[in-house]
Amino acid sequence: MGMSFEQRMYARIKFTERMSELTENSFEDFFHNIMSARYPDYVDIRTHGNIGDLSADGIGLHNGRLYAVYAPPTFNISAIESKFASDLAGAKSKRDGQFDTFAFVHNDTRGAHPAISTLLANAAREHAPLKIDHIGRRRLWNECLHLSVEQMEDVLGCPIPINELVFGIGMEDLAPLLKSLEEQAQMADPFKPVHDVSEVKLDYNELEGDSREGLIKAMQSTHLINEYYEMRMAVYEIDEIARGFSAYYQQIKDDWDDPEDVLLELEKYVLGNRRQPFKTHRAAWVILAYFFERCDIFEEPPEGWQPPNVVGSTR
Known part of the structure; x- marks a missing residue:
């Protein structure tokens, strides 16, 4: 069952509220819930004994993506740089051949810090052909847009009302x-x-x-x-x-x-x-x-397509 506009906007508000309060393990669980609902091949990885999680918090079995989650209570660029370098090096060493994209997942609701974008760009250049990606609030919400009402309710932990609601800025x-x-x-x-x-x-x-x-x-x-x-x-x-x-x-x-x-x-x-x-x-x-x-919205014409003579056209 698809969501109405009003339901999507209500879910967006609840999603934003959740994102603002989640850190560390609670954010990682939230991320796992979204990805597991969205992708049947997604595997959330728990630590085990002295082998830990082998430098991966989640992995897509079919799309070759490895996810490393970092959600500290307070932002510290030095700690993030250290975590990123450690996870990337560990993943390449311990999971060689299991992935072709390294996705760094964070909980910063303001978007990626400029230093993080530089970190990602440098890593993409230094570790090519390995692809480097990052997932923050916007990307997670984009994943949620593909969920059904029932899946969204499960992820957000609250019912999505069906009555018409009124919102101002939807996005x-x-x-x-x-x-x-x-x-x-x-x-x-x-x-x-x-x-x-x-x-x-x-x-x-x-x-x-x-x-x-x-x-x-x-x-x-x-x-x-x-x-x-x-x-x-x-x-x-x-x-x-x-x-x-x-x-x-x-x-x-x-x-x-x-x-x-x-x-x-x-x-x-x-x-x-x-x-x-x-x-x-x-x-x-x-x-x-x-x-x-x-070309993010509406369909691109096939190559060579010619428009008919439409009455009222401004062409």
Whole structure:
């Protein structure tokens, strides 16, 4: 049974609450519960006698991913660097041939510290072809988006109500970006061209009329999003947010036949189902256009596909 929008938003609040209070073993148990519900081949590893856990907290039998979990009560970069180096060296030594991706899992609700991103980048270069990955709050929530209501209730340890609830910002990761876009006095450059590939994709997904024109207008401002994350030196965040958008799109596209309805549900994902000021809706559409251009939402046309002559097209 899939979750409604309101249920997803309620689950997001409960997930955020859990993440803020879990450390060490309690966080590791929470991570194991999510991954075990999400992947049938996931194995959570316990320590045993003098062999310990052989430098792995969890492993995917089919996807070649090894997980090392670190969730201290307080953030200490030196301790994290030491833990990361120790776990990676131990895994390569004790589990040679069992994995091709080393995923470092952490409980920092603010995202990866800049020093951690440097640590990961250096490790990826030094240990190639071994892949290095990290999993934090956003990635864990993206995994939760694939769970059924029953699985989500089991993971969060609470019932998910079925009555309609009202929320404001549905995705708090985007709240600062929305605010930044709202504060842009001149968001749109009327002379900025729209890429042809975006128009073709609009045709392929049968987006017409006001929705089509709204996305095209919003595409003139999508460069502001890249500038926002580059200025914050947190470009990696947009990829994590994109995974959430893509996962949500994959869930709802089978429930809604009309692309206009799909777009409305995606707008609710950004804003919630509470009425918002016009400038906030305008900013939300810039975000939707950005992920539309990136191909995180809606379908990419097959190579060589040509759009028919559609009445009312802006092309």
